[in-house]
Structures are given as structure tokens and as C-alpha cells.
Amino acid sequence: MEVMGLTKRIGDRVLFHDITFTINEREYVGLIAKNGTGKSTLLSIIAGREGYEDGRIVFRKDLKIGYLEQTPSYDGELTVGEACLGHADELRTKQILTQLKITDFDQQIKHLSGGMVKRIALAQVLEKDPDLLILDEPTNHLDVEMIEWLEKYLARTTKSILMVTHDRYFLDRVCNSIIEMDDSIIYSYQGNYSYYLQKRQERIDQLAQTIERANNLYRKELEWMRRMPQARGHKARYREEAFYELEKVAKQRINDQRVRLEQGKTYIGSKIFEAKEVSKAFGEQVILKDFNYTFSRYEKMGIVGGNGVGKTTFIRLLLGEQQPDSGHFDIGTTVRFGYYSQEGMNFKEDEKVIDTVRNIAEYVEMGNGQKLSASQLLQHFLFEPQQQYTYVRKLSGGELRRLYLCTVLMRSPNFLILDEPTNDLDIITLQILEEYLREFRGCLIVVSHDRYFMDKVVDHLLVFQGNGEIQDFPGNYTQYRQWAALQPAPSSRTSTVVSGSPADKPNSTDRNANRQRKLSFKEKQEMAQLETDIEQLEAEQKQIETALSSGKASVEEITTMSKRLPILMAELDEKSTRWLELSEI
Numbered sequence: 001m002e003v004m005g006l007t008k009r010i011g012d013r014v015l016f017h018d019i020t021f022t023i024n025e026r027e028y029v030g031l032i033a034k035n036g037t038g039k040s041t042l043l044s045i046i047a048g049r050e051g052y053e054d055g056r057i058v059f060r061k062d063l064k065i066g067y068l069e070q071t072p073s074y075d076g077e078l079t080v081g082e083a084c085l086g087h088a089d090e091l092r093t094k095q096i097l098t099q100l101k102i103t104d105f106d107q108q109i110k111h112l113s114g115g116m117v118k119r120i121a122l123a124q125v126l127e128k129d130p131d132l133l134i135l136d137e138p139t140n141h142l143d144v145e146m147i148e149w150l151e152k153y154l155a156r157t158t159k160s161i162l163m164v165t166h167d168r169y170f171l172d173r174v175c176n177s178i179i180e181m182d183d184s185i186i187y188s189y190q191g192n193y194s195y196y197l198q199k200r201q202e203r204i205d206q207l208a209q210t211i212e213r214a215n216n217l218y219r220k221e222l223e224w225m226r227r228m229p230q231a232r233g234h235k236a237r238y239r240e241e242a243f244y245e246l247e248k249v250a251k252q253r254i255n256d257q258r259v260r261l262e263q264g265k266t267y268i269g270s271k272i273f274e275a276k277e278v279s280k281a282f283g284e285q286v287i288l289k290d291f292n293y294t295f296s297r298y299e300k301m302g303i304v305g306g307n308g309v310g311k312t313t314f315i316r317l318l319l320g321e322q323q324p325d326s327g328h329f330d331i332g333t334t335v336r337f338g339y340y341s342q343e344g345m346n347f348k349e350d351e352k353v354i355d356t357v358r359n360i361a362e363y364v365e366m367g368n369g370q371k372l373s374a375s376q377l378l379q380h381f382l383f384e385p386q387q388q389y390t391y392v393r394k395l396s397g398g399e400l401r402r403l404y405l406c407t408v409l410m411r412s413p414n415f416l417i418l419d420e421p422t423n424d425l426d427i428i429t430l431q432i433l434e435e436y437l438r439e440f441r442g443c444l445i446v447v448s449h450d451r452y453f454m455d456k457v458v459d460h461l462l463v464f465q466g467n468g469e470i471q472d473f474p475g476n477y478t479q480y481r482q483w484a485a486l487q488p489a490p491s492s493r494t495s496t497v498v499s500g501s502p503a504d505k506p507n508s509t510d511r512n513a514n515r516q517r518k519l520s521f522k523e524k525q526e527m528a529q530l531e532t533d534i535e536q537l538e539a540e541q542k543q544i545e546t547a548l549s550s551g552k553a554s555v556e557e558i559t560t561m562s563k564r565l566p567i568l569m570a571e572l573d574e575k576s577t578r579w580l581e582l583s584e585i
Contacts, residue, residue, distance in 0.1 A: 338413025
């Protein structure tokens with residue numbers, strides 16, 4: 001598939017102009033751009049859902065496209081079966097739905113969560129077995145288990161993929177090519193997300209050096225231009241024309257968009273909150289059972305668990321939006337909550353962006369007598385001055401999320417609670433937010449399925465395991481998954497319920513005590529072979545990554561290696577998982 005000279009406008013706003021790129025067979029492409037530049041619109045155009053002003057799109061003959069929208073919608077009165085199975089390969093669809101943990105085909109769509117609806121739409125797309133998969137934020141509203149399943153599924157497919165996602169681990173593990181769209185300029189990188197970050201920085205550094213050299217020469221030429229008389233000879237006119245070309249280079253701006261938002265010093269006392277014997281249930285569904293916890297000053301907690309286990313309910317209980325069945329939360333007097341929720345956006349569409357923030361406050365205190373104006377805060381979150389005077393109704397979904405984030409921070413909270421903050425935010429905004437949260441001199445609770453984001457900002461986790469069981473893990477999400485992979489089966493271990501102190505990580509002696517039998521001769525042979533295979537795969541992975549980073553490989557070699565890398569990673573993951581299973585026997 002080839003996109004050539006594509007231009008799209010919405011009213012007087014140009015989303016993108018004259019963009020060109022190609023997606024090859026078995027290429028897994030991640031599209032990266034800031035919110036509002038038309039990522040979702042571009043996917044919709046390629047999928048044939050909407051038109052464009054100029055350019056053309058050329059598809060291979062008989063190419064079958066599967067398109068997953070960012071926010072799928074169905075008639076709420078339909079059942080799951082009616083929505084999915086009516087005109088499809090019923091057996092294949094049921095198999096995929098079952099893998100996505102949807103087994104009740106008689107449920108009505110209107111009773112399902114956003115995550116369940118996303119899974120249904122995903123099953124429909126995958127069932128069609130398309131040649132080109134177009135995925136708009138495929139991980140939104142999926143829990144971590146489903147994200148990891150989808151990662152492995154896509155990494156092994158032979159189809160071509162074009163996706164937009166903010167999930168950087170997902171990009172890293174699935175994609176073998178990255179397209180960055182920056183101010184209608186397309187930059188292509190033949191590698192995964194980590195490779196893209198490295199090469200993008202090299203490009204920016206090189207451009208900065210070019211601009212610096214041009215500026216030095218520009219100053220000298222500017223002095224010459226001012227000294228020269230108006231009547232110039234042929235050589236002088238040639239030098240004058242070269243001067244104006246030089247001026248264009250010297251006055252370039254590097255649109256790196258990396259900003260640092262300093263955090264104001266907001267006081268918070270030593271007492272934050274205590275949960276005392278808190279219980280909550282909805283019928284037979286137990287959310288909390290005699291839950292006790294003392295939250296510490298400057299603590300940064302992540303909350304994880306499957307959909308429906310009560311993560312958002314816990315937040316609402318803490319904020320007083322719901323009442324526990326028994327027990328209570330004791331909140332410190334100095335605590336000022338800032339709450340970013342999944343459903344919290346409530347803007348006036350006929351209001352300007354700047355007025356939406358100014359209605360909360362004209363300035364936010366940054367400490368040491370310094371203030372940040374509403375306009376300056378908006379600029380930190382990528383709202384340029386001219387865009388601040390546009391109407392809210394003209395903003396994209398991601399831009400609305402950015403604006404919502406600004407309204408939360410404008411209130412200068414000292415305890416931030418972020419419920420799925422990464423949904424619909426672009427990667428650039430997430431990097432800004434991560435930097436802000438790492439320096440945040442207050443308390444933080446984050447509920448998120450975004451593994452990369454959690455690893456960056458939290459120092460421990462509450463793991464909601466269902467039925468009121470909650471484990472406190474002293475580490476980030478990746479560390480938790482690594483630890484969990486080493487644990488015996490659930491039937492042979494006891495879960496740790498929080499009562500105010502972190503759960504200890506069991507040591508190797510504890511694990512050995514839980515072993516039920518010894519490895520058979522055949523299993524020992526398998527384990528030895530796995531160790532050999534893993535060593536070879538890791539060596540090949542290192543060789544490919546070194547070659548991709550060297551800048552010496554040809555286009556053909558880069559393409560071949562980029563296709564091989566995700567297949568290799570999937571095989572390595574599968575063999576490592578099996579080795580871990582055998583090591584626990």
C-alpha cells in the first residue's frame with residue numbers, strides 16, 4: 001500500500017499536507033504524531049471511511065483491510081452474539097472471543113464496559129483475516145493480560161499492520177517500523193520504538209549542529225549584506241540569493257517538543273490517609289474486605305488488576321464519592337486531591353481553550369514566589385498560543401484529554417489521583433506528564449494498564465486480585481511481572497492481603513519448598529535444549545540490534561532484519577516462558 005501526496009482539511013484547519021509513505025508486505029508500522037495532527041483521521045481515510053482533498057492511495061490488487069476504530073460503537077440493544085456472529089465465521093469468532101475472555105454471547109452491548117466492547121470489535125477485525133490490519137489505539141481499555149495476549153498474537157502474524165498506540169512497550173514488541181509525522185513531514189525509521197528513539201535523537205542532534213553552523217555563517221553574511229551598496233554586480237547578487245537560502249536554514253526551529261514543567265512546592269502534612277477495616281461489595285462481588293492501609297507522605301502508588309476487580313471503586317471510596325459498607329477512610333487535613341478520571345471531561349463546547357483554564361485560576365503557584373499563567377501551562381502541554389483561542393468543540397479527543405489534564409493541574413493539588421490517564425494521550429504528552437510526576441512533591445495514585453507509564457512513575461503496586469484480595473508489591477510493574485512469573489501455581493500458594501505493610505518477595509528457598517515433583521528425564525532434556533535455543537536467540541537478537549544501530553546496513557538488509565526481529569522476540573518469549581515453567585517443577 002502506498003500513500004502519495006495526501007492532504008486533508010477540516011474546515012480551515014489543515015491536518016496534514018502532501019504526505020507520502022509506503023507500507024510493505026509483512027511490515028508492522030507504528031504511526032507517531034502529537035494529538036490533533038490527524039492520526040485517527042489518516043487511519044480512517046486509508047480504511048475508506050472518509051475522504052480527502054488531494055493525493056491518492058494505491059492498494060495492492062484484492063487487498064483485504066481490517067479496521068479497528070479507536071472507540072467502536074454498536075447498537076446497545078444487540079447481544080454479543082448478534083453483533084459478532086451474524087455474518088462471520090462463527091467458530092473462528094467464538095474462538096477469538098474466548099481467548100479475549102468473552103464467553104456470554106447473550107449479553108446486551110449496553111451492559112458491557114468500554115473494554116469489553118473494544119474486545120468485541122477486535123475479535124471481529126481479527127476474524128476477517130485481513131491482509132492489512134489498521135488499528136487505532138488497540139490497547140485502550142484492555143487490561144494488561146489482554147494487551148500481552150494481543151502483543152503475542154500480532155508479533156506472530158504474517159499480515160501487514162498500521163497502528164496508532166500510546167503504549168510504548170506494545171510499539172517496541174510488535175512494530176518493526178516507525179513513521180513519525182511532524183508538521184506534515186514524514187520521517188521513517190526501520191526498527192522498533194527503542195530504535196526510533198535513538199535515531200530520532202540523532203536526527204535532532206544533527207539538525208541542531210546544522211542550524212548552529214548556519215547561524216554562525218548567517219551572522220557574517222548579514223554583516224556583508226548591510227555593508228554592500230544597493231547596486232550589486234552578478235557575483236554579489238548570487239551571494240545575496242545564497243544568503244536568503246542560508247537564512248531559511250538558520251531560522252529553522254527544532255520541534256523537539258520536550259519540555260520540563262517544574263512542580264510548585266505545595267505543602268502536605270505527614271498524615272495523608274488511613275484505611276481502617278474498609279469493606280465494600282456489590283452483591284456477591286467483593287471489592288474490599290477488612291482493608292487496612294496507611295498511606296505515606298510522597299508515596300507513589302500504582303494500582304493494577306483485571307477489569308471489574310474494583311480499582312475505580314477503590315478510588316471513589318477514597319474520594320468519598322461512594323461509601324463503604326463498613327470501616328472508613330481517615331483523610332489528613334492538608335490533603336488537596338486532584339482527580340483525573342475516565343469520565344471527568346465536562347467542557348463547554350462554545351468556550352475558548354484559554355478561558356476553560358482561566359475559569360479555574362489565572363495563575364498556578366510554582367513556589368519561591370514564581371507563578372505560571374494559564375497560557376504558559378497550556379503551552380507546556382503543547383497548546384500553542386494561537387490554538388489557545390480556538391473553541392473547545394474543534395479539539396480532537398486527545399487534545400480534550402490534554403486540556404482536562406491542564407484543568408486538574410491548574411488547581412495545584414498535593415495528592416494526584418490519575419485513573420487511566422494514558423488513554424487518548426499522545427506519546428509526547430505522556431513524556432511530559434511522566435517527567436512532571438517524577439518530580440512531583442506530593443502524593444500519587446495511578447490506575448493504569450500502561451506498563452511503560454507505570455514503570456516510569458510509581459514505586460510500588462497494589463495488585464487487585466479479585467474477591468477482595470489485594471497484594472502490596474514493593475516495585476514497579478515489570479518487576480512485579482518478573483516476580484509473578486517465578487511463583488508456583490495459584491493452588492500451591494497463599495495470596496498476601498494488605499494490612500498496611502508491603503508483602504515480602506518469597507526467596508528461592510520458599511519456592512523450592514513448594515515443588516511437588518522432580519523433573520523427568522525428558523523434561524531435563526527439554527530444559528537443556530531450551531537453554532541452548534535461548535542462548536542462540538539472544539545472540540541473534542543482539543547481532544540484529546547492533547546491525548540496525550550501526551547505520552551501515554543496506555535498505556534490503558534493514559527490511560529483512562526488521563521483519564525477523566519481532567518473530568525472533570516472540571520465539572524467545574515463548575521459550576523463556578517454557579523454561580520458567582520447567583524451572584518451577
